[in-house]
Amino acid sequence: MNFSEVFKQSNQLCKVSPDGKYLATCVQYRLVVRDFNSLQIAHLYTCLDPVMHMEWSSDSLFILCAMYKRGLVQVWSLEQPDWHCKIDEGSIGLVSSRWSPDGRHVLNTTEFNLRVTVWSLCTKAVSYIKYPKACQKGVDFTADGRYMALAERRECKDYISVFVCDDWHLLRHFESETQDLAGLEWSPNCCVLAVWDNCLEYKLLLYSLDGRLLSSYSAYEWSLGIKSVAWSPSSQFLAVGSYDEKVRILNHITWKKITEFEHPATIINTKAVVFKEVEKRPVVGSEDLSIHQLTVDNSLFSTQSKYEITQLPAQVPVIKPDPDRANPKIGISALAFSADNRFLATKNDNMPQSLWVWDMQRLSLLAVLEQTAPVRCFVWDPRRPRLALCTGNTKVYLWSPAGCVSVNVPVEGSFQVLSLFWHCSGSSLVLLSKEHICLCYVEAGASCGHT
Amino acid sequence: MSPSRLYTASVMPPLPLSSFNVSSNFCTEENISECILYINQELSSLCFPPIFQNSDSIRDLDAVVALNNIHDLLQLHRRAVGMMEELEVEQLKSSSDLHYQHLTNSRLKDQLELSKKENMRLHERERQLETNLKTLQNCLKDTKEEVQRLQGIIASRAIQYNHDIKRREREHNRVKERLNQLLIAKKENKQGMEVLNYVGRSDGRRCLWKTGKTESRHEGDMYKTLLSEFDNRQRELMVENIELKKVLQQMKREMVGVLNSKKMSQKEEKQSNDMDQTNSDDDELLKGHPEMSCDHAREKLTNSIRQQWRKLKHHVERLDSQASMVQDEDSEEVISKQLHEEEMERLKLEIQQCKEFIETQQQLLQQQLNTPCDEETAAVLNDSYMLEEKERLKEEWKVFEEQRKNFEMERRNFTEAAIRLGHERKCFEDDRAMWLKHQFLNTPFADQMKPQSRMADEFSKHSGREEKLISISGKVSKSHL
Numbered sequence: 066m067n068f069s070e071v072f073k074q075s076n077q078l079c080k081v082s083p084d085g086k087y088l089a090t091c092v093q094y095r096l097v098v099r100d101f102n103s104l105q106i107a108h109l110y111t112c113l114d115p116v117m118h119m120e121w122s123s124d125s126l127f128i129l130c131a132m133y134k135r136g137l138v139q140v141w142s143l144e145q146p147d148w149h150c151k152i153d154e155g156s157i158g159l160v161s162s163r164w165s166p167d168g169r170h171v172l173n174t175t176e177f178n179l180r181v182t183v184w185s186l187c188t189k190a191v192s193y194i195k196y197p198k199a200c201q202k203g204v205d206f207t208a209d210g211r212y213m214a215l216a217e218r219r220e221c222k223d224y225i226s227v228f229v230c231d232d233w234h235l236l237r238h239f240e241s242e243t244q245d246l247a248g249l250e251w252s253p254n255c256c257v258l259a260v261w262d263n264c265l266e267y268k269l270l271l272y273s274l275d276g277r278l279l280s281s282y283s284a285y286e287w288s289l290g291i292k293s294v295a296w297s298p299s300s301q302f303l304a305v306g307s308y309d310e311k312v313r314i315l316n317h318i319t320w321k322k323i324t325e326f327e328h329p330a331t332i333i334n335t336k337a338v339v340f341k342e343v344e345k346r347p348v349v350g351s352e353d354l355s356i357h358q359l360t361v362d363n364s365l366f367s368t369q370s371k372y373e374i375t376q377l378p379a380q381v382p383v384i385k386p387d388p389d390r391a392n393p394k395i396g397i398s399a400l401a402f403s404a405d406n407r408f409l410a411t412k413n414d415n416m417p418q419s420l421w422v423w424d425m426q427r428l429s430l431l432a433v434l435e436q437t438a439p440v441r442c443f444v445w446d447p448r449r450p451r452l453a454l455c456t457g458n459t460k461v462y463l464w465s466p467a468g469c470v471s472v473n474v475p476v477e478g479s480f481q482v483l484s485l486f487w488h489c490s491g492s493s494l495v496l497l498s499k500e501h502i503c504l505c506y507v508e509a510g511a512s513c514g515h516t
Numbered sequence: 517m518s519p520s521r522l523y524t525a526s527v528m529p530p531l532p533l534s535s536f537n538v539s540s541n542f543c544t545e546e547n548i549s550e551c552i553l554y555i556n557q558e559l560s561s562l563c564f565p566p567i568f569q570n571s572d573s574i575r576d577l578d579a580v581v582a583l584n585n586i587h588d589l590l591q592l593h594r595r596a597v598g599m600m601e602e603l604e605v606e607q608l609k610s611s612s613d614l615h616y617q618h619l620t621n622s623r624l625k626d627q628l629e630l631s632k633k634e635n636m637r638l639h640e641r642e643r644q645l646e647t648n649l650k651t652l653q654n655c656l657k658d659t660k661e662e663v664q665r666l667q668g669i670i671a672s673r674a675i676q677y678n679h680d681i682k683r684r685e686r687e688h689n690r691v692k693e694r695l696n697q698l699l700i701a702k703k704e705n706k707q708g709m710e711v712l713n714y715v716g717r718s719d720g721r722r723c724l725w726k727t728g729k730t731e732s733r734h735e736g737d738m739y740k741t742l743l744s745e746f747d748n749r750q751r752e753l754m755v756e757n758i759e760l761k762k763v764l765q766q767m768k769r770e771m772v773g774v775l776n777s778k779k780m781s782q783k784e785e786k787q788s789n790d791m792d793q794t795n796s797d798d799d800e801l802l803k804g805h806p807e808m809s810c811d812h813a814r815e816k817l818t819n820s821i822r823q824q825w826r827k828l829k830h831h832v833e834r835l836d837s838q839a840s841m842v843q844d845e846d847s848e849e850v851i852s853k854q855l856h857e858e859e860m861e862r863l864k865l866e867i868q869q870c871k872e873f874i875e876t877q878q879q880l881l882q883q884q885l886n887t888p889c890d891e892e893t894a895a896v897l898n899d900s901y902m903l904e905e906k907e908r909l910k911e912e913w914k915v916f917e918e919q920r921k922n923f924e925m926e927r928r929n930f931t932e933a934a935i936r937l938g939h940e941r942k943c944f945e946d947d948r949a950m951w952l953k954h955q956f957l958n959t960p961f962a963d964q965m966k967p968q969s970r971m972a973d974e975f976s977k978h979s980g981r982e983e984k985l986i987s988i989s990g991k992v993s994k995s996h997l
Contacts, residue, residue, distance in 0.1 A: 186711065
């Protein structure tokens with residue numbers, strides 16, 4: 066694995082263009098666009114304020130930079146560097162800004178979620194959408210970019226509006242049977258909308274594209290409910306992670322639960338492999354402590370680590386959450402399916418150092434990765450069943466069905482990997498630390514044997 | 517006296533005083549002296565003085581002594597009777613006591629029984645009450661736990677609600693502040709968008725006006741999407757369904773095949789025949805329309821599969837039990853599990869060894885291929901090896917040639933010898949014939965028999981010898997050829 070040099074960024078704003086050719090990073094006021102292969106600066110733009118949110122348009126021709134404090138959105142063009150566009154929300158303020166799927170409209174959510182303004186880059190038309198709901202995930206676009214679902218709240222009731230992104234025509238508007246809608250997500254085949262209630266009530270509703278209620282699912286009453294939801298890429302499964310530390314998988318034919326994945330503190334399933342990260346400190350001899358060595362060779366201080374396979378039954382470290390706090394750190398907070406549908410990675414908040422990988426073909430636990438620090442971020446390779454994760458230290462970890470490996474980021478000084486994402490081709494990883502980024506080139510066919 | 521008789525059956529009745537007929541029974545005119553003697557004896561045994569003296573005559577009776585003795589006897593008798601009466605009374609008393617004791621005993625036994633039963637009943641009740649108590653305690657514990665759990669839930673919900681309320685209150689305050697700001701602020705920042713020029717749509721088409729037609733078009737598009745999705749799903753499910761049906765039918769056929777190939781009893785055969793019948797029915801039903809299958813056919817298929825599977829399972833279980841029983845015997849057909857496993861282990865080991873062998877060979881081969889450092893030396897080496905080989909081969913060839921020549925010569929010699937031998941034999945035959953002819957012609961006729969016989973003997977001897985010679989020469993010639 067090769068690593069590139071380190072570049073600056075701020076606010077964790079670093080995105081690869083959808084076509085994979087460019088890498089855009091924001092450094093305070095500036096927007097730097099580099100060619101992905103050569104990492105040479107292709108374009109440089111300057112915004113009026115430190116950028117809080119940056120997004121590529123779907124056709125990779127425009128970049129949106131939002132500055133929430135000033136209520137400004139600036140759009141830059143890659144084809145015409147002198148083209149400029151500035152959207153000022155004025156006194157009404159700005160809390161979020163995003164592209165529409167066609168890459169020609171900008172949706173701005175004003176402060177206090179008063180309304181959503183749809184600005185068009187093609188025409189002078191401006192649309193307003195009233196009463197948007199401020200929740201975990203109130204807006205979602207279908208994968209083909211044709212429809213948008215928006216959660217609304219009027220008169221203490223939840224509604225869902227489906228818009229046609231072509232001309233922002235309101236296709237359907239129906240009341241949702243939730244008490245307090247927390248999120249909605251389209252299925253990858255664009256035909257089913259999953260809507261879930263907030264944690265006080267476990268309720269998952271499935272609506273068809275034309276607004277009919279297909280099914281409703283509730284696993285239990287009273288205790289804290291749904292924490293996270295994920296569709297499988299084929300739309301066959303819907304994984305629901307809840308506060309009771311279980312993931313329930315629903316199937317797309319009957320919308321009933323086919324299995325539930327538990328996250329027990331003691332793993333006794335003999336088919337699962339438990340990888341435990343073990344740090345090995347290098348032995349330092351007295352003659353090695355020269356100043357030269359200390360400054361140049363950072364491997365002296367960064368510890369190497371490798372994975373060891375633990376014998377079953379294995380204990381997973383559990384951290385009991387504070388019972389007096391809201392949104393307790395317990396339950397499945399993150400779910401991700403692999404691109405080929407075969408694997409599901411989950412993270413249980415009261416076992417923050419462990420990552421669980423499930424085999425979707427056998428519907429059983431495949432591997433548990435126990436790290437030395439809480440897992441901060443994990444993402445699947447968009448092309449193959451390979452999982453990259455980071456825990457905030459100087460290493461990046463890769464898991465694949467062949468095994469897992471831990472790689473130290475060989476950067477001068479220490480590079481604490483806070484988050485990461487894959488390039489769309491799956492051939493490289495972009496690692497983000499607090500103020501820097503680094504690219505990691507991974508061989509496409511590399512099988513990771515555990516060291 | 518009569519009541520005493522009822523209770524004192526064992527006691528002999530007292531002698532009635534009135535029925536004294538002693539004289540008629542005991543003493544008569546004849547045996548007076550014996551009686552007297554007897555009475556003397558008896559009296560002396562009872563320590564009375566005798567009524568008769570020994571030396572006196574037989575009938576000399578001492579009247580005083582006799583009367584004294586009689587008086588004493590009467591006294592004794594009276595005393596005895598009195599004692600007997602007393603004893604009888606005593607006995608009556610004790611028997612009535614005993615009876616009373618018996619009665620009380622039985623009464624107390626009954627009471628004991630009753631109290632035992634009562635005790636058991638009370639025990640039983642106590643046990644039931646205890647189990648009741650336990651279950652109620654468990655219920656109480658469960659309810660307490662439930663209550664605790666619900667309290668926990670209520671507490672967490674309350675925390676969520678509070679958190680939510682605080683958040684909303686904060687937001688509300690911010691809204692109020694902003695509203696105040698806006699009311700106070702003089703300059704109103706208007707919303708607006710500044711853009712250098714409008715860009716075209718990503719798909720290159722023009723923007724359309726919003727009309728009723730577009731609306732219906734949108735509706736149509738939406739329904740098309742849904743329909744296509746349904747179609748896809750239905751197609752996938754159909755394909756899956758057909759696959760599964762095929763698999764089921766194949767499974768069924770295979771199971772039937774497996775079950776029929778084993779030797780089964782008459783009954784099972786009959787059953788299988790019936791099953792085959794139904795199987796053929798199924799096949800007919802489903803053969804024609806694999807896509808359309810009514811519930812009935814589907815059910816039949818699944819039922820028949822279940823039945824076949826059950827039979828197969830029984831069969832396999834039977835085989836298993838057979839195998840375990842047969843383990844000790846040396847049966848050719850059935851190999852015991854242990855032997856089988858040993859065989860497997862051995863084969864595995866063999867495979868391992870072969871693999872290692874192949875690896876080493878590969879390595880050596882690799883080495884061999886790798887060792888020639890450059891082509892020239894390799895070529896030279898190869899040539900030198902070849903040369904050596906060639907030389908050796910040449911020498912060997914020479915040797916072979918020589919040997920072949922020798923063999924040829926010998927063969928020729930032998931054939932010549934054989935031919936010569938043939939000629940010589942012919943000459944010898946001719947000579948013999950001549951010699952015999954001479955002999956025959958020269959011998960006189962007088963000694964016909966003997967010489968003839970002698971001749972015959974000699975003839976036979978000669979012929980025998982000649983035969984031997986011929987056979988020997990034949991053998992020799994044969995060997996040489």
